[in-house]
Structure formats: structure tokens, C-alpha cells
Amino acid sequence: MNQPLSEYLVYLNNELHFGPSRQKLSQYCNETPTYVYDLDFIKQRYLHLQSPWPLAEIHYAMKANAHPEILRTLQKAGAGVDTVSGGEIQRALENGFKPNQVVFSGIGKTIAEIDYAIDQNVEQINVESLPELQRIADRAKLKNKKATVAFRVNPNVDIKTHPYIATGLHENKFGLEISAWPEIRDILKRNTDTLNFVGLSMHLGSMMLELDGFHEALKKYKTFFQEIRRDGFAISRFDIGGGLGINYQKQNLLEESELLGQYVEIVKSVTEGMDIELQLEPGRWIVAHGGVLISEIQYVKETPYKNFLILNTGMHHLIRPSLYEAYHGIYPMVYDQARKNKKYDVVGPICESSDFLAKDRYLQESRAGEFVVIADAGAYGARMASDYNLQKRPLEICF
Numbered sequence: 001m002n003q004p005l006s007e008y009l010v011y012l013n014n015e016l017h018f019g020p021s022r023q024k025l026s027q028y029c030n031e032t033p034t035y036v037y038d039l040d041f042i043k044q045r046y047l048h049l050q051s052p053w054p055l056a057e058i059h060y061a062m063k064a065n066a067h068p069e070i071l072r073t074l075q076k077a078g079a080g081v082d083t084v085s086g087g088e089i090q091r092a093l094e095n096g097f098k099p100n101q102v103v104f105s106g107i108g109k110t111i112a113e114i115d116y117a118i119d120q121n122v123e124q125i126n127v128e129s130l131p132e133l134q135r136i137a138d139r140a141k142l143k144n145k146k147a148t149v150a151f152r153v154n155p156n157v158d159i160k161t162h163p164y165i166a167t168g169l170h171e172n173k174f175g176l177e178i179s180a181w182p183e184i185r186d187i188l189k190r191n192t193d194t195l196n197f198v199g200l201s202m203h204l205g206s207m208m209l210e211l212d213g214f215h216e217a218l219k220k221y222k223t224f225f226q227e228i229r230r231d232g233f234a235i236s237r238f239d240i241g242g243g244l245g246i247n248y249q250k251q252n253l254l255e256e257s258e259l260l261g262q263y264v265e266i267v268k269s270v271t272e273g274m275d276i277e278l279q280l281e282p283g284r285w286i287v288a289h290g291g292v293l294i295s296e297i298q299y300v301k302e303t304p305y306k307n308f309l310i311l312n313t314g315m316h317h318l319i320r321p322s323l324y325e326a327y328h329g330i331y332p333m334v335y336d337q338a339r340k341n342k343k344y345d346v347v348g349p350i351c352e353s354s355d356f357l358a359k360d361r362y363l364q365e366s367r368a369g370e371f372v373v374i375a376d377a378g379a380y381g382a383r384m385a386s387d388y389n390l391q392k393r394p395l396e397i398c399f
Helices: 039-050 068-077 086-094 111-120 130-143 178-190 212-230 253-271 284-290 320-324
Strands: 009-012 015-018 034-037 057-061 080-083 102-104 124-127 147-154 195-202 237-239 277-280 291-302 307-311 330-332 341-347 356-364 371-374 395-398
Touching: 039 057, 039 068, 039 253, 039 284, 068 080, 068 086, 080 086, 086 102, 086 111, 102 111, 111 130, 111 147, 124 130, 124 195, 130 147, 130 178, 130 195, 147 178, 178 195, 178 212, 195 212, 195 277, 212 253, 253 284, 284 291, 320 356, 330 356
Parallel strands: 034 395, 057 080, 057 277, 080 102, 102 124, 124 147, 147 195, 195 237, 237 277, 307 341
Antiparallel strands: 009 015, 034 291, 291 307, 291 371, 330 371, 341 356
16 A cells, blocks of 8 residues: 555555655554654754744744754754743753743743743743742842843633633633733833843644634734833834644645644734734644654454553553543554454553543554554653653654
């Protein structure tokens, strides 16, 4: 069989190959579940995202995947990095990023993390609350330094995504309400010697596949930005965050490119003539398609009610299906045209009923000892893995 499942997964001679270079995935089969990443493909995705706005600062959201080789690949391609912990800042610096390429975001920054960010002179700290702003001012004063800050705005706009990955509503814990500006201004005016206020940041959540909500929020964001300028603050950085979605079911790169085009046009139309430094914080769009997870079938369990493929991977390695009911394509490593399709729940070894990777999925009749490939696992896969039940963590391989 020579048949493409997508532009980056294809059966050649009945075996699954991955990425533009058509790497034969069976060479990575292992008794331990294994993530495999295509670095060239990830670089191509970054350059494709970057090409419409060459003057923008693109800070890769490394929470999506902080593998050192992926970080080094993106740094060499020209990316900056968006971090959400002291550990992420440290890993970014260890893998080639300069402090002026690092943005520090995150809702719960500790004193130690803020101290580290100030000491390293990171490009900016995105502030999420009034107490955090005051903490940054106090820590900078103790160090006789000035911290560069931007404020994350919560515009109270729904982008029609899963509630667990929506971050731009008032019910969410993220960001500062526009109505908090008088209090923000007071803190800034009391701390002019320690706070360098440079701009605003916005992040509405993940997996935006329709952009009406984004457009609405961006217009609110622009109005607030201009209000702050009229109030005497010469801010310039306009950070529109990340969140642009991908299609896990269709795996159609052309459609995603068209969505990117719509996204670009919205941003350009709203920001035209504003004299700003545009910043972006994409993660999933760059790395999700660039990784797969390979797993071995341990048992085929057939009951009068359900058929199960029990794998040696599960929610402890890829939690997205359990957490968000997220879809991932699952494919046999070797395709056998003589076998019929059968409906399975694809599940893992963890002692939780929520440990599943797919439900009611039609796959070719499968056998213990065979391998399957879980697609589009490059984002929020290995980084969210755990050793629950004292299971081994997955391997990670780059090519």
C-alpha cells in the first residue's frame, strides 16, 4: 500500500512513514513508548508562521514542548521564547536563547522565579494580577534594578474552545480586567524607579479554529492600548499571544495555512497605523504535527459489549484525550489490506477508567505485539507526562 494519510503521514510499501523526509517509523519501535519528532518539519512550520510578518517578534510557547533539540532548532531559526516558570527560563537560556529573547508569562510566579527573571534581565515579564505587579516592583527595588513589564489583558471574550483551555473570560484565572487600569496606573506611578512598563499582552486560550472572538477581543485590546497611550504611557509592545488551532482530525495543512492567512489579515487590519512592536506566542501550531507517539499493543480484549486495544501507553504519556476528550489519529504501524476494520476503544495500562486514547475508533483488526502510531502528538504530550502508577516515562527521539 502506498497511500497518504496526510501530507506528513503516509504508508509506503504498507509501512508508516513520517514527515517530509518520509522517515520509516518502524525503526523507532521500542518496548518503551516513544515520541518521535521531525526537527526539519518543526522548523518549516515556524518559518511558515513567521513569513507573513517578518518584523514581528515570535516567542515560541515552550510549554507546548521544551525538548532541548526542538528549542535549539527554533532558536537557530530566529525564534524567541515564551516561558511560564523559572525552570523554563533556565532551560531556554541553556539552549541558546539570550535573555532579550525571553518573555516570562504565567499566573503564579514565585519570589524566587521573579528574582531569577530580574537577575537574568529577561525581555519582559507579563503580569497577571495587581499583587504580582507589586511583588515585581518590590523585588526590583531590593535589587536596585528596573523590571520590564507588560500586562496581560483579560477581555472577557469567548473563542469557542474547550473550557479547560479557554483563558480570556472573567471566570478564568488569567490576566487583568480592563477595569483594573486605575489601580495598575497607581502602582506604576508609585514605582517609576523599578518598573519599566512597555506594553500589553493578550492570550484567549488554545485551539482557535474560528476567529470571530479573536477579532472582537483584538479590537477591545486596541482600544485599551490607545487609552493607556492617551494617559501618558508611551507603550509600544502589542503582544497578541498564541492559540491558533490545528485540525487534529483532517490533518490538512492547506486549510491551516488558510486559517493563518485569515488570522494575519485580522491582525493587520486592527493594528494598521498603530506604530507598535508586534509580538506573538505560538506553540501548538509549530510543533503539534511534528511529533508522533509509538506504542505497542499488549492485549486485544474482546467482550460482548466492547473491544479494547490495551496499549503500553496511556494518559500518563498523553493526557489530552482524558483531560479534554481531544482527538488524535491512531494508525497501525503496518497496514494489512487483508484485515477488516473493527471498532475499538484504545486504552492504556493506568488504573483509571479515564485512561483512554480513543473511543469507538475503527482500526484494522489488531493483534498483541503490533505497534500503533498516535499522530499529532508533538504539543502537550511528553511535557505533560507523569510516572503515575510508577510507569516509565516515554522516550523522546529527534531526527
